Amino acid sequence: MKKTLFALALAAAPFLANASEANGIGYTYAQLDYLYQDGNGIYPNGGVLSGSFAFNDNVFGTASYGENSDSRWYTRYKSENWSLGVGVNTAIGSRADWVSQIAYVDNDASVREHYSSWNCAPRCKSGVNLKGGKISTGVMGRITDQLTANAYLGYEDYDHGHEGNAFAEFGAVYSFNPTWGLHGGLNLAGGTDTYTVGVRASF
Numbered sequence: 001m002k003k004t005l006f007a008l009a010l011a012a013a014p015f016l017a018n019a020s021e022a023n024g025i026g027y028t029y030a031q032l033d034y035l036y037q038d039g040n041g042i043y044p045n046g047g048v049l050s051g052s053f054a055f056n057d058n059v060f061g062t063a064s065y066g067e068n069s070d071s072r073w074y075t076r077y078k079s080e081n082w083s084l085g086v087g088v089n090t091a092i093g094s095r096a097d098w099v100s101q102i103a104y105v106d107n108d109a110s111v112r113e114h115y116s117s118w119n120c121a122p123r124c125k126s127g128v129n130l131k132g133g134k135i136s137t138g139v140m141g142r143i144t145d146q147l148t149a150n151a152y153l154g155y156e157d158y159d160h161g162h163e164g165n166a167f168a169e170f171g172a173v174y175s176f177n178p179t180w181g182l183h184g185g186l187n188l189a190g191g192t193d194t195y196t197v198g199v200r201a202s203f
Contacts, residue, residue: 039192
């Protein structure tokens with residue numbers, strides 16, 4: 001699976017001569033989202049600040065930082081994560097691009113048990129710092145002049161014996177004007193559904 005997706009991402013390279021600026025799809029923006037996750041018995045929520053910068057018509061860089069947590073009567077979960085990546089985009093029509101991305105991801109997560117705090121051994125608190133990455137490829141297109149949507153397939157894998165997951169990612173941005181827009185997204189990976197909604201400023 002990993003080798004197949006990597007090959008698909010590299011397959012975009014020969015088409016770099018096809019610029020996508022004519023599509024009206026922008027790759028320079030800053031975005032602030034509210035995040036909610038559903039899966040594996042925890043339901044964290046929090047915020048994510050992300051952005052993208054177009055180096056030229058076909059290559060762009062990405063970055064993100066997020067924090068989320070979930071607190072219940074028996075446990076508290078907290079996660080802090082960030083990523084850095086690069087992507088390539090090429091026109092596949094007058095209103096669509098083929099987009100491939102690869103990113104390094106660092107996720108620092110901890111779990112603390114609330115019960116038996118009067119006799120809390122080291123096992124009452126545990127944490128792990130996962131380092132790894134993800135790769136994705138798919139289509140981004142303009143549905144209307146104001147609405148842009150994307151659908152990507154990808155794979156993510158991390159250290160500490162973490163089992164890699166395939167994922168599907170969907171998103172949409174409705175632009176009120178050339179600068180401001182409303183974003184919504186859905187990521188499906190390894191039994192965990194991640195929902196995001198927020199605002200985007202394009203430049």
